[in-house]
Amino acid sequence: MEGFLQNENSTRVIGIFGKIDTDSSTAVTMGSVIIIIIAFLFYFITKSTIMKECSAIGTLYAQGYTAKEIRRHYIKIPVLLTLIGTVTGYILGSTLVMHPLIQSSYSFYCIPNIKLINNLAQIICTIVLPTLIVFAINEIGLIRLLNAEPLQLMRKDLKRGREKKIQLPYFSF
DSSP states (O other), X not given: OOOOOOGGGOHHHHHHHHHHHHXXXXXXXXXXXXXXXXXXXXXXXXXXXXXXXXXXXXXXXXTTOOXXXXXXXXXXXXXXXXXXXXXXXXXXXXIIIHHHHHHHHHHHSOOOOOOOOOOHHXXXXXXXXXXXXXXXXXXXXXXXHTOXXXXXXXXXXXXXXXXXXXXXXXXXX
8 A cells, every 4th residue: 555545636536426416417407307398288288278268267257256266276287296296206216216326336436335315405306396397387377378358268369469471582592
């Protein structure tokens, strides 16, 4: 033995921390993108349903229901599905999926046994944040969509405006 290395000078230690940082940032980025895509998917499904039922919604407006009550009705399913999915994903991910990943790290690196600890930051990032993102995207979309007069809804006249024609110049190829 020639000497000891400090942790910050050891290539093996630096490699482990680099792998952890890379895996963490990739997981957060991909998870965020997937949640935003799912939120917009829920919004477009809800929008399609509202377009089919807009005459009934206009009638409900005319009978005295508020936009907030109707939005609450249409936002329940996306938020509940997201909450169920995130809780299920957190439980499965923290129990079943993490153990094979840790075992692969044991086989590649010489590290001590790792004890998994569930902390509040993980719960917020995996359960609360996705649910809030889905709620916010759908709420903003529903506010814009249900901002019509009852008569417009009953007539199914929800188009925002006329489509403008764009004149493209003629190109000879």
